[in-house]
Amino acid sequence: MYGKPVLGTVLPTAGLMAAPQVIPGLPYAEGLQEAAGAGFLLYVATAIAMLSLKLWFHLRNSGEPS
Amino acid sequence: MITEILLWSAIAIIVMAGCYNTTLFILSRRRMRRGRGPRRPRLYVFLLACLNEERVLGESLARITALPAGNFMALVIDDASDDGTAAIARAAIQRNPPGKVHLLQRHLPNARKGKGAALNAGIRHLREGGLLADYDPSEVIVCVVDADGRLDQHVVQAVDPYFDDPRTGGTQIGVRMYNRDKSTLARLQDMEFVIYGDIFQSARRYIGSVGMGGNGQFMRLAALDSLLGPDGAGPWSDSLTEDLDLGVRLIARGWVNQHCTHAAVSQQAVLDVKRLVRQRSRWFQGHLQSAGLVPLILREVPTRPAVDLLYHLSSPVLILLTSLLPLAFLVAVGGAVVGSVQAGYPLISPSWVVGPYILSFTAAYLYAFVYTRREKNLGLLRAILLSHLFILYGYIWFAAGWWGLWRMLTGKQTWLKTART
Helix, strand or coil: CHHHHHHHCCCCHHHHEEEEEECCCCCHHHHHHHHHHHHHHHHHHHHHHHHHHHHHHHHHHCCHHH | CHHHHHHHHHHHHHHHHHHHHHHHHHCCCCCCCCCCCCCCEEEEEEEEEECCCCCCCHHHHHHHHHCCCCEEEEEEEEEEEEEEHHHCCCCCCHCCCCCCCCEECCCCCCCCCCCHHHHHHHHHHHHHHHCCCCCEEEEEHEEECCCCCEEEECHHHHHHHHHHHHCEEEEEEEECCCCCCCCCHHHHHHHHHEEEEEEEHHHHHHCCCCCCCCCCCEEEEHHCCCCCCCCCCCCCCCCCCHHHHHHHHHHHCCCEEEEEEEEEEEEECCCCCHHHHHHHHHHHHHHHHHHHHHHHHHCCCCCHHHHHHHHHHHHHHHHHHCCCCHHHHHHHHHHHHHHHHHHCCCCCHHHHHHHHHHHHHHHHHHHHHHHHHHCCCEEEEEEHHHHHHHHHCHHHHHHCCCCCHHHHHHCCCCCCCCCCC
């Protein structure tokens, strides 16, 4: 997809971990970034499951007589 | 602890994608060696699926019929247009030698079922009309061109050697915007297609996962025939991104997809942000629909291209996830500005600017380098500034993504065609 270059170029809030908690709106910013992080962990889990399945297909096909 | 893991996981998306992009950039710089077979004379068939294209069709047909290619024909598939599309095609038939231009007119209620259905009807028409009867399907190359597509004059000479390798099923050429000088938005679209072609598509030749685009897509007829369904259904699916679908199915059938960097098709850039987001929402929705290809990829595609295709197909999910990050950035920066005013001293640390800049804009320098190779007159400094803008331009995918997801969840399937200007 043509949108792929954008994936490596997103503006994150890298300083959130060290930000002083007195900043108004910070919990919302943290919440948004945490939601993205949680989604990514789910993505990684799904990716691992799919790659395991691919490996299983690969091993099964390579074991078949030609 | 959990909060920190989640916050760092969000950063990990950017790092992962950044590593992927950098790897593909390095791969794209390598010279590609092609498999060769005997040279054979081939028939080139240009298919133009048209719905209300009177503004642009004449110019595209004129360029196709002027190609210095010996054996070719063009078929205009009029998908029940309301305007003068068919009249323009008929005029081209009159102007050119017999057999060079053909017209297929589709009528409602069987027309306007999407681009894939129109292209399938085109291939069926060529076969039933006996126009391909004298040719070996392995030596017939079908090219899909948008009605606004202006092919480079040397396109056939550039593409033909790829088909000397009998394993080649399809070859995608580069895509440019012919009105890129009209506005910054048009220039950024041109940059988007150049970067996609010259980095991502070029690198995917080594991985074996080159994708097909909707414009400038050359396919061997024998490869298309291998995709025919048992019920005789045509090679193109009814997906909103039938090009993506076709490319993946070709790879699954054992064909090799190539990307040709020596020729391009130029199309019209969208000059209005709202229409651009609408166009991208259609592509995004089509991409979401393509999740149905995952079982096929797992079963039939070799491991290396399969991993890349899975990443490619899952990129809409990553786009939706990462769309939350600039939003978080804006909220945090806005809050910090307000907090600084209230406290009377700055609450923002330099890490708020430097870290995000490095994570977000490092790629801009690579993109500027790649783009100046195509646009030598632009100058490196201007290209670097433009590519910074390009990074921000990419954020239209966030709006398009959520719109596309909404359309999918609400069951909307209509063809949101981009109007020509």
